[in-house]
Amino acid sequence: MIRLENVSKKFEINGKENTVIKDINLSIYKREIFGLVGETGSGKSTILRLMNGFIKPDDGNIYLMGEKLNRKTRHQLVKDTSMIFQGFNLLSNLNVIDNVLLPTKIRKGSKKENINRAKELLSFVGLEDFHQSTIRTLSGGQKQRVAIARTLITNPKIIFCDEPTSALDDKMSFEILRLLKDINEKFGTTIVIVSHDISVIKALCNRVAIIENGRIEDIISLKTKEIKPVSYKEALLGDD
């Protein structure tokens, strides 16, 4: 589904060229939930931005859905991907449903069908009563669910998530993780998630790459666990 072949990326920092991604080889399979963990500054977000075509590698090749990402294919391939951020990236001057409809404004399609689909997706993410709400009246978890509904309206084959639960408390995080898992199971969407939170990675991912100083230090397969909410008390007293 996603393949990185000898990918390197340099940035100019204070007038000096710095190679931040160093000769990475990685294959992520269809329907997989793949994690990227590592210390701050190790290159996780940069790898995600390379995969979703935001930035170009200096060396190596990237393949999405079996096709090489280049100037000619980028537009078409990137249309089948979507991104979720820590900060939600919603437009606060639009209400909930208009935020979800935003990606349809630049695509063809019937307005009525789009509105029906947006409503369906808002129900799917548990926000059926919030269509007309303004963004600032929502909790963090609700905002992230709006962002997820907006992501789904384009039927992405791949969803990239950069620290999607970092701004949320444990209960909200659990709800978002459950939702991502449901999306993966229901729509067969491939998910790549960056998180510094090991419990998030362990709850969600089939495999995870440990990134160290721009390199893949190791790739580990994980047993999927049932995602269940844990109370503060259980979390404090449990040994996991």
Ligand SMILES: Nc1ncnc2c1ncn2[C@@H]1O[C@H](COP(=O)(O)OP(=O)(O)OP(=O)(O)O)[C@@H](O)[C@H]1O
């Ligand atoms: N646009 C840019 N210009 C210059 N340097 C950059 C740019 N983007 C990233 N870097 C540098 O690349 C390195 C990797 O950054 P990246 O954001 O990928 O790390 P990260 O693993 O996502 O960190 P964090 O966990 O803090 O989000 C850092 O040293 C960063 O300063």
Ligand SMILES: [Mg+2]
């Ligand atoms: Mg980052």
